[in-house]
Amino acid sequence: xxxxxxxxxxxxxxxxxxxxxxxxxxxxxxxxxxxxxxxxxxxxxxxxxxxxxxxxxxxxxxxxxxxxxxxxxxxxxxxxxxxxxxxxxxxxxxxxxxxxxxxxxxxxxxxxxxxxxxxxxxxxxxxxxxxxxxxxxxxxxxxxxxxxxxxxxxxxxxxxxxxxxxxxxxxxxxxxxxxxxxxxxxxxxxxxxxxxxxxxxxxxxxxxxxxxxxxxxxxxxxxxxxxxxxxxxxxxxxxxxxxxxxxxxxxxxxxxxxxxxxxxxxxxxxxxxxxxxxxxxxxxxxxxxxxxxxxxxxxxxxxxxxxxxxxxxxxxxxxxxxxxxxxxxxxxxxxxxxxxxxxxxxxxxxxxxxxxxxxxxxxxxxxxxxxxxxxxxxxxxxxxxxxxxxxxxxxxxxxxxxxxxxxxxxxxxxxxxxxxxxxxxxxxxxxxxxxxxxxxxxxxxxxxxxxxxxxxxxxxxxxxxxxxxxxxxxxxxxxxxxxxxxxxxxxxxxx
Amino acid sequence: xxxxxxxxxxxxxxxxxxxxxxxxxxxxxxxxxxxxxxxxxxxxxxxxxxxxxxxxxxxxxxxxxxxxxxxxxxxxxxxxxxxxxxxxxxxxxxxxxxxxxxxxxxxxxxxxxxxxxxxxxxxxxxxxxxxxxxxxxxxxxxxxxxxxxxxxxxxxxxxxxxxxxxxxxxxxxxxxxxxxxxxxxxxxxxxxxxxxxxxxxxxxxxxxxxxxxxxxxxxxxxxxxxxxxxxxxxxxxxxxxxxxxxxxxxxxxxxxxxxxxxxxxxxxxxxxxxxxxxxxxxxxxxxxxxxxxxxxxxxxxxxxxxxxxxx
Numbered sequence: 001x002x003x004x005x006x007x008x009x010x011x012x013x014x015x016x017x018x019x020x021x022x023x024x025x026x027x028x029x030x031x032x033x034x035x036x037x038x039x040x041x042x043x044x045x046x047x048x049x050x051x052x053x054x055x056x057x058x059x060x061x062x063x064x065x066x067x068x069x070x071x072x073x074x075x076x077x078x079x080x081x082x083x084x085x086x087x088x089x090x091x092x093x094x095x096x097x098x099x100x101x102x103x104x105x106x107x108x109x110x111x112x113x114x115x116x117x118x119x120x121x122x123x124x125x126x127x128x129x130x131x132x133x134x135x136x137x138x139x140x141x142x143x144x145x146x147x148x149x150x151x152x153x154x155x156x157x158x159x160x161x162x163x164x165x166x167x168x169x170x171x172x173x174x175x176x177x178x179x180x181x182x183x184x185x186x187x188x189x190x191x192x193x194x195x196x197x198x199x200x201x202x203x204x205x206x207x208x209x210x211x212x213x214x215x216x217x218x219x220x221x222x223x224x225x226x227x228x229x230x231x232x233x234x235x236x237x238x239x240x241x242x243x244x245x246x247x248x249x250x251x252x253x254x255x256x257x258x259x260x261x262x263x264x265x266x267x268x269x270x271x272x273x274x275x276x277x278x279x280x281x282x283x284x285x286x287x288x289x290x291x292x293x294x295x296x297x298x299x300x301x302x303x304x305x306x307x308x309x310x311x312x313x314x315x316x317x318x319x320x321x322x323x324x325x326x327x328x329x330x331x332x333x334x335x336x337x338x339x340x341x342x343x344x345x346x347x348x349x350x351x352x353x354x355x356x357x358x359x360x361x362x363x364x365x366x367x368x369x370x371x372x373x374x375x376x377x378x379x380x381x382x383x384x385x386x387x388x389x390x391x392x393x394x395x396x397x398x399x400x401x402x403x404x405x406x407x408x409x410x411x412x413x414x415x416x417x418x419x420x421x422x423x424x425x426x427x428x429x430x431x432x433x434x435x436x437x438x439x440x441x442x443x444x445x446x447x448x449x450x451x452x453x454x455x456x457x458x459x460x461x462x463x464x465x466x467x468x469x470x471x472x473x474x475x476x477x478x479x480x481x482x483x484x485x486x487x488x489x490x491x492x493x494x495x
Numbered sequence: 496x497x498x499x500x501x502x503x504x505x506x507x508x509x510x511x512x513x514x515x516x517x518x519x520x521x522x523x524x525x526x527x528x529x530x531x532x533x534x535x536x537x538x539x540x541x542x543x544x545x546x547x548x549x550x551x552x553x554x555x556x557x558x559x560x561x562x563x564x565x566x567x568x569x570x571x572x573x574x575x576x577x578x579x580x581x582x583x584x585x586x587x588x589x590x591x592x593x594x595x596x597x598x599x600x601x602x603x604x605x606x607x608x609x610x611x612x613x614x615x616x617x618x619x620x621x622x623x624x625x626x627x628x629x630x631x632x633x634x635x636x637x638x639x640x641x642x643x644x645x646x647x648x649x650x651x652x653x654x655x656x657x658x659x660x661x662x663x664x665x666x667x668x669x670x671x672x673x674x675x676x677x678x679x680x681x682x683x684x685x686x687x688x689x690x691x692x693x694x695x696x697x698x699x700x701x702x703x704x705x706x707x708x709x710x711x712x713x714x715x716x717x718x719x720x721x722x723x724x725x726x727x728x729x730x731x732x733x734x735x736x737x738x739x740x741x742x743x744x745x746x747x748x749x750x751x752x753x754x755x756x757x758x759x760x761x762x763x764x765x766x767x768x769x770x771x772x773x774x775x776x777x778x779x780x781x782x783x784x785x786x787x788x789x790x791x792x793x794x795x796x797x798x799x800x801x802x803x804x805x806x
Contacts, residue, residue, distance in 0.1 A: 475608025
């Protein structure tokens with residue numbers, strides 16, 4: 001504007017000064033700024049990483065995962081890796097339904113079971129069928145997709161809640177069918193047909209045979225699962241980037257607005273549902289192929305909740321979250337199987353959480369010192385007054401074990417007192433959420449001691465139940481504290 | 496026609512139906528106010544049943560009760576309703592309250608987590624095996640076995656009479672509460688339009704707490720009722736009961752209290768007749784079929800009004 005300096009500068013809009021405007025919260029408003037602030041080598045690397053296309057990360061994950069069987073010949077580790085890949089596939093399918101389209105599908109594992117039973121029926125001596133694997137997989141996947149379509153059909157007109165209940169019921173119904181499918185009688189005839197093998201499941205299922213390439217080793221299945229997962233992941237990524245993917249997400253955020261924009265809401269819901277079901281069916285075939293037997297118990301509610309916990313932990317709607325969530329949850333559940341490992345994981349996690357969450361530093365010091373001190377004090381008093389309170393044994397050996405033996409009480413008969421302490425612990429943790437600042441830090445000291453006591457005496461003794469309790473806790477805590485999960489993007493409320 | 500079987504299934508169906516109706520009422524009340532499917536509701540029913548068992552055990556076990564049986568029944572119901580109610584209020588306070596403005600799917604997933612947590616905590620504390628009320632006795636005779644004789648030599652046990660009479664009393668009390676009291680009026684207002692109710696000076700938080708308390712207390716009572724007539728208590732009992740009760744609420748018209756009672760009776764009868772005449776393993780399939788049929792033909796339920804979505 002050369003030469004016309006007399007024009008006064010445009011005054012700032014009055015609402016600019018008032019902080020976040022409508023539709024822009026502080027976090028979003030300062031996003032660009034925070035990005036600029038990144039300096040130094042780490043900042044540069046982060047900025048460069050952000051520029052990379054997403055599939056590069058998936059490929060990196062695939063290469064890393066492909067090296068796992070080369071470094072170890074331990075069958076157990078490869079087996080855990082295979083299970084993790086299966087869970088990733090399951091979470092990937094659920095991510096379409098829950099993460100993208102925002103539909104609550106509680107019959108999801110029934111589709112997984114349908115795929116597994118479908119493979120088992122078409123490739124086992126059960127009916128004398130031994131179809132080619134390359135034929136079975138498409139047949140099963142298409143059949144599962146159609147089944148998903150049929151299940152979603154009656155509830156598509158209604159609110160999401162009805163879909164939840166119909167699918168939950170459907171899942172239960174399916175488990176019943178798998179369990180009792182060995183005595184199906186048609187119209188009250190006396191002759192019973194055995195379709196699913198009932199509680200005995202279907203044994204002696206054939207291994208995968210991909211056009212002459214027989215897969216029978218664990219490594220073989222690991223790589224098959226990895227390839228299938230990467231292909232499915234890339235496919236879902238492409239769908240996510242497409243018109244359909246964007247439509248699903250708009251449907252999730254506001255179905256009414258989506259409908260007003262002319263989106264075929266019902267069709268989108270049905271497609272999402274079938275797509276998710278198809279991936280679950282595909283996973284089922286892999287499961288049946290490796291295990292060479294299927295049982296109905298694998299497709300019940302606990303599996304469903306575990307897959308949900310993975311999805312929520314990673315962040316619904318995020319593909320990286322699917323990988324991370326399945327990895328974290330499945331590997332930690334595996335650690336829980338051995339009490340020695342589980343105890344290590346428990347205390348390391350506890351310490352890390354304290355280090356990250358307790359601020360300022362002096363309170364961290366006070367909480368740690370207080371917890372240790374209280375533990376020793378209680379131990380000293382109880383052991384002199386009542387020797388039976390330290391008569392038990394810790395489940396972990398080594399330095400940690402001997403330290404725990406001197407710090408946490410181990411009563412000789414911990415069942416009853418452990419149960420009481422468990423209930424008290426739940427109440428104490430709930431109470432903590434009501435307190436603030438220094439009160440919370442102070443109350444944390446006895447709670448931590450109690451937690452250690454309950455862990456040592458009750459939780460570590462019953463790992464199979466502890467797993468499930470922890471999964472429930474993950475769902476509740478994450479939904480309340482960080483609904484977007486580890487890798488999901490925070491939802492910005494537009495007021 | 497075998498009238499004995501028919502009458503037996505009829506009475507069993509009505510008894511079962513009463514239990515479902517009580518659970519369905521709680522589901523329906525919470526749904527009416529928060530639009531939340533409280534999956535943990537079935538587990539509150541389980542906790543109520545265990546509280547009843549605890550009271551029996553404290554007073555010397557089912558066959559050897561130290562106190563008067565009527566007093567005992569009142570103690571069991573009082574404790575189960577209070578315990579269930581408090582549990583419900585705690586769940587609302589700590590798990591659901593922060594999620595009221597969150598996207599719809601967040602509280603649903605939380606409810607799933609709460610249900611799973613309660614179920615497995617009960618397994619940790621009480622063990623997974625079935626425990627029994629073990630022929631809880633009226634003076635000198637187990638009330639689940641003795642009773643009146645109906646036409647066609649069918650039996651109506653005292654426990655069934657207790658369940659049906661108790662349900663009628665509770666439903667009447669609930670109806671009076673909702674229709675006649677100030678708090679009941681506030682509840683209806685909040686379920687009609689939460690924001691408008693808040694603007695009229697109704698303490699919405701308070702109303703929601705009361706709703707959770709009453710609904711959960713009914714579930715606790717249902718737990719005791721069920722175990723008086725069917726004896727068995729186990730940690731996973733809440734899952735299927737909750738599922739059936741929710742179906743009852745949907746069939747009757749969710750948010751509609753008389754509809755829940757009707758739906759509960761219908762589901763109870765359907766389950767009972769399916770067990771008697773078709774197959775005991777596939778009762779679930781029958782109830783599922785009813786649910787699908789109602790959703791296709793009359794999505795708002797038998798007594799519900801069609802929902803008008805407001806923008």
